[in-house]
Amino acid sequence: MRRISLSGRNGIKRTDIKKEFQHMPVDEIVESLLETREVVMDKKGTAFYLWEAENYLQHILTTDKKFRLLYRKIEELKVILESNLDQKMISPVSLATGYTSQYVLDRPAHDLFQDHRVAIDKDQFERDFRLVLQHNSSTSGWVSLLKIREEMNEKYRVTREDFYSLVEEIANKDYETYELSSGGSEGIILRGLLHGFIRCI
């Protein structure tokens, strides 16, 4: 852990650690550190690197402009919330579109935390989406997207638009896995048609 911490925001290659500590069960130790979230593993170029959690934050702040932007907005939000706690509330829309506090709207404070599409772990979202789809699958395999959204909303609490934007991404990416069908009361618009049903092929 100390070795990883010392590597700072540059992180250290997993293979380098293995070479350095050949006598130790590095994989197991790294695994346990990953589980406790003290350490983060990510790819840089073609190699896997390890960072101390705080250092990783600094690393992605310098390398991922989307994340940097989001982080800055959250920081701004913190300041605005603190200063406006007993006054008007700010809308997540204003945050997402880069507006500042002069664009204050009157949405309730808890809404702020519902618009966190950008912060969602998409891989986890997709795994959960697939699980819910399989769980609700009828004999024909088709499931209403509304039903999936309602079930997933308990965990993700994203807006309807964000939910379907994520589902559209998944369906577009894995078009050989998922099949959409028109109809239903809500879903994705394709060819001008509302597609409210989905299934795994």
Added chain:
Amino acid sequence: MYPYGLAKNPFPSAATPGNEDIMLLGGERHKKAKSLAVACVEDIENKIQQEDGATQFRLVTVTQDVGSGKTHLALHLRNCRELSDKAMVSFTDLSQLLPRTIINFYNAMMKGFSKHHFDQLRQAILNDLQERAARDDGKDCRKVFGYSLWDRLKGNSLETKKRLILDNRFSHNKKALEKVFSKSFTEAEISMIQSIVGIDAGFNPPEVENLNEMLFNLGALAKINRRFLDRVTVFEIDECDSDRSSMDLLKAMINLHLPSTVLLVVLTPAAYEDIRNCNSSLYDRLEKANYRIDLAGSNALEEISEIILEYITFGRKQKPIDASEQADIRKKVKILYEEFPEFRNIRSMINVMYHTIERASRNSSRTIDEHTLDQTITSIYPGLKLRENFMSVPISEFIKIAEESMNIEEIKSRVAMAIKALLNCASDNGRVTKDALLRKNGRRIEVEFDDFVGRKTSLEFSIVNGNSESVGISAIQQQDDNQLESSMKPGILSPDVNQERASMQVQVNRHVLVDLLYFGNKYSNNQVGNDEVHRALALGESLNLY
């Protein structure tokens, strides 16, 4: 002249299949669905033979989204060779049936048979009567043909009299026919036989006033069909929905177990869901269908490509185009399919192909090239644009670059050239100085991109401060890595300060790759316009090059 040596455009132009279009059924999934329907008819035939004419009824459901070929399949079954001597198929489109009254429903189902079927049935009934009339005890049968002593004396044969009836030049004796069949057929069945034998301009089924009469008549026709043609009767009901009258009728038909009949119900998943919500009783019956034909994957890329190629082969009188042309079409279909979710549907893709073949013919093109596709798409779908691209890449260029991207060696050098062009463009337009570019990017740039064949490739360049006019860049190391696991994100750059040398890493998704190559081409040919300079600068910025 049409491309690929086609005498005419083989792709249908109508939004729904017409009689000529349905002769061809392409694609593995659609063929499997057809096999299942044929197997159902064969199964019912076997059961009838084994159980000595016992009533057999089968319910089949076909469920899939709009535009996936359900109607095409149903119409194809009505005319296919495999069922021509096994079944008499009626096709009813409920979307054309308003109001959904019993009488309209009944008439539509009767008119759903082709005239050819009734002609065959009429001939079979008259053949049966002729055979019986030739016997010594066939006096009543001879009366049906109006065959008298006078005919015998004149030397007229029963065959001649039958021919006169078939040619609608003579009407059969209805009373005699009723008497002949009164022992073996019910009143409703005799009435149906009278209508069939009495066809002149067209088949006019016996009239009905209520559901009972309708079901009796449908059953009567199925029995007559079995008795005289030894065929199963298939009623195909297309565009089924949750309309109350339709659901009631369907339920009644299922409950009655029409003899030697297959009821094939075609519906969308949405309609199926609606029925589940509105009529649990019918839904339960549909759930217990004997056969459930699922066209899952009917809009998959592979299925659509197969169907497109089959249409072309069909248009060339079953002579396939050569392998390289097939591969070329598959590539183009793949690009359209992947880049435009709007075309991930067999109906839409066939529409594109119809217009493309027409345009290729007008352009006197021997194949479908990217320019023809571009012209077609921009003319029939004027609002359709490539998404996610910075540069305004024409569809034809996108297709061309995507096709060229299969050649990885060529792409490597072009990516290098394009990055250099982007840096030069920024420098030329006063966005940054060359020194700043070098400070920002370090001495090396590592570009990692995903191509159009599913590979991810890494390239590393060294940047050298060349002459005063340009920022030099040269590839010092090239590596392919098919096993890269990282997900590619557009334009993500990281200053890799962990290594001794200062270097930048750029990850490029395939849309940005196309942008890069498109810009690289333009730049090297001095064709970059003012608008494109701004787009290129934005592209370089998105890659964090300056």
